[in-house]
Amino acid sequence: MKIYENTGNKDTRSGFGAGLTELGQTNENVVALCADLIGSLKMDAFKANHPERFYQVGIAEANMIGIAAGLTIGGKIPFTGTFANFSTGRVYDQIRQSVAYSGKNVKICASHAGITLGEDGATHQILEDIGLMKMLPGMTVINTCDYNQTKAATLAVADHNGPVYLRFGRPKVANFTTENQKFEIGKAVNLTEGNDVTIVATGHLVWEALEAAKVLNEEGISAEVINIHTIKPLDSTAILESVSKTGCIVTAEEHNYLGGLGESISRVLAKNKPTPQEFVATNDTFGESGTPAQLMDKYGLSSKAIIQASKKVISRK
Amino acid sequence: MSNIKKLQDLTTQVRRDILRMVHKVNSGHPGGSLGCAEFFVALYEEIMDRKDHFEMDGIGEDLFFLSNGHISPVYYSVLARSGYFSVDELNTFRLINSRLQGHPTTHEGLEGIRIASGSLGQGMSVAIGAAQAKKLNNDSHLIYSLHGDGELQEGQNWEAIMYASAKKVDNIISTIDLNGKQIDGATDDVLPMGSIKQKFEAFGWTVVEIEEGNNIEGILEGMAEAKSRTGKGQPVCILLKTEMGNGVDFMMHTHAWHGKAPNDEQLEIALKQNAETLGDY
Missing domain, CATH: 3.40.50.970 (Thiamin diphosphate (ThDP)-binding fold, Pyr/PP domains)
Incomplete structure (x- = not known):
């Protein structure tokens, strides 16, 4: 990968x-x-x-x-x-x-x-x-x-x-995308190609998704990571094309699962291609004090959470 | 015919428009609209230096912002009679598929409207932004805005009032419609605000009072005075003392007609008190 x-x-x-x-x-x-x-x-x-x-x-x-x-x-x-x-x-x-x-x-x-x-x-x-x-x-x-x-x-x-x-x-x-890149509003960026699971992430969770994909790859699971920087308008085509190949999806965001990216994607899938989906997001809760790393871990927003969600969603195919 | 008589005739026609518009759909806000009829007529006919066609950016002309959007009937009537759109369109007020929404909006592209209003307390901030854009554009034209007195209970106004003097936004004339009434009754009963004049002055504004806010000559004189105070490092406020429901005897001296339309019989009486001048739409 x-x-x-x-x-x-x-x-x-x-x-x-x-x-x-x-x-x-x-x-x-x-x-x-x-x-x-x-x-x-x-x-x-x-x-x-x-x-x-x-x-x-x-x-x-x-x-x-x-x-x-x-x-x-x-x-x-x-x-x-x-x-x-x-x-x-x-x-x-x-x-x-x-x-x-x-x-x-x-x-x-x-x-x-x-x-x-x-x-x-x-x-x-x-x-x-x-x-x-x-x-x-x-x-x-x-x-x-x-x-x-x-x-x-x-x-x-x-x-x-x-x-x-x-x-x-x-x-x-982590700063990992290219310098002086062209930014297209509403256009998803495919970061890795994979066949077993689609991981769609936004914001700080994109790097976590890449970290998760590396670990999954070592375990023989090939993950397609998509960076959705634009949540609205949503690049439905990119999502549907990917799940047509992988048959399952994990969404990852630093946001409540209610109202977030995951829900927008659920709607696209429900209307076009019902697909098993797992949500990496906060679970209808407020945050609290702590270091960013501690909080990402405690609230289930880490690469570890994405790995677990990926395995779970693959088992639901 | 004297110019004042012309403006008075137009005001009478605007009153008829307001009454007929709200009567037709049995909804809308006649009280505050009638109270501000002379102000709108004076503003659009005499005071503002404006282009005869509508451009959203409004560069090179004076602009007006209505913050208390519920008095849309008077706004629509005066915009139409000032040539922004056909007076026939007043027939569509508050109807489905109309550009004349219950509260003014840019959404349907109605000429003359530059911001949506209705949710109160937002218009002064917008007017200040437009005034600062004028300064950046080296455009010496002025920004006018209108606000209800009850509307000053919204806290955002005081953010804006504080900001405008701090930043020396001296190309704005914000008028407060001092009719002393709001939906639930007299402002002094709902939430007494003390001296609005002293409050504006304490916040660093120049205040001009217009005692007879339903008298065209009084308005023209007060507005000229306000205009002469612009460009001197302070924003300018006009306290315009009006009578809600002015021009219709049974709608005056009460807050009852803030958001209520007259029935057929009441309309007839009200129109009799305001004989047709320029012709109904």
Whole structure:
């Protein structure tokens, strides 16, 4: 199987920061807003380079979303930055009415998503945001897996006309996708070819899926790993083509199984090709304090959990 | 005919439009709509420097944002009579497949609308964003917005009010419709807000009061004063004292007509008090 090399751990939020910095140079319509988390979101460089296009709104996320919607009227492309929790649940109605229903070209960029935010605990760890955002008509939902992909996605969403939710995280994780890759919204990326099981993963779970595939391969099980960076619109074709070959699927995400990627895929399968599926996701629970690694292990989001789920789903074929 | 008389005639026609629109579908919000009829007419006919065709980006023209979207009847009537779309379309208010949704929206592409509103408290933030886009575009035109007084109970307003003065957004004129009423009764009974004037001033805004918010001349004078205060480093607020249900005697001095349509008999009485001027749609 194809082996991916970790070129060094990096945080996905720094990929966002790098992408935003580049957009500052290349697209004069890009503006950025932040609710008192410039350092956490890695927006420092954009702010320093383009102070006239940077809006510090203070701890007032609802106002930030509204201002972003208003800035689009006048041709600006606003990128808002705060934690995933405060980017979604806290401002859901503002996003729903002023951005999604109004069809505004706002990019809602959310760091510290999921349980790997770590020690701050459940008040800050949102595991429901993908569900919230994918339910909004017209909203594109993207969850990137590493630094390089997050940078590429940040560049790509600026060229997409419409509201986008871009989800990334806090911890330093393996950086394994190619530098300066072309990012196609809504297009799944096949990472390994396999015949026994399809593993579809998003965000931080993509690297875990690759780690799981290596172990499975050593045990004689060939896994096809697909990186679904875009949860909405979902690349149904890629999923259906893969399960036609493997006959079973594991979905893996740093999110509640309710409302997450797994559910979106279940719907595709139920409508087109009923297929045994196992879910690697949190089980309708809040998170807690701990290191990211401890939490991923405790809440069943590790490569170990993917290996177990793969064996189980193969036995159900 | 004097210009003021023209505006007054248009206002009377707008009142008829409001009453007929809500009566036809037996739903909608006539009270606040009637209270703001003079304001909308003055704004669209006299005050705003606007293009005669609609462009979403609104570069090179003044823009208006309605935050308290439930007074859509007055908004639709004035937009239609200002030439954004045909007055015949007022017939479709709140009907299935209409562009004139219960609350204003961009979703159906209705000319003149730049943001959805209805869920309260969001419009000032949007207006501020549009004002900041104007500054980035070196566009010296102004942003106008309208908000209910009861709407100020929504906390997002105060985030926006704090922000606008901190960031010196001085190309915005936000008007508060001070009719003292909301769905459940008088604002002073539902949730007394104290002095709205002092609150805005404490937050660093310039406040202009229009005592006679249902008098065209009073509005024009107050708006001119507000306009003269823009560009001086502070956002500008107008406190517009209006009478909910203005122009229909039995709809005034009560909150009962906030979200209730007149029946056939009531419509007839109300229309008699507002004789046709420019012609019904």
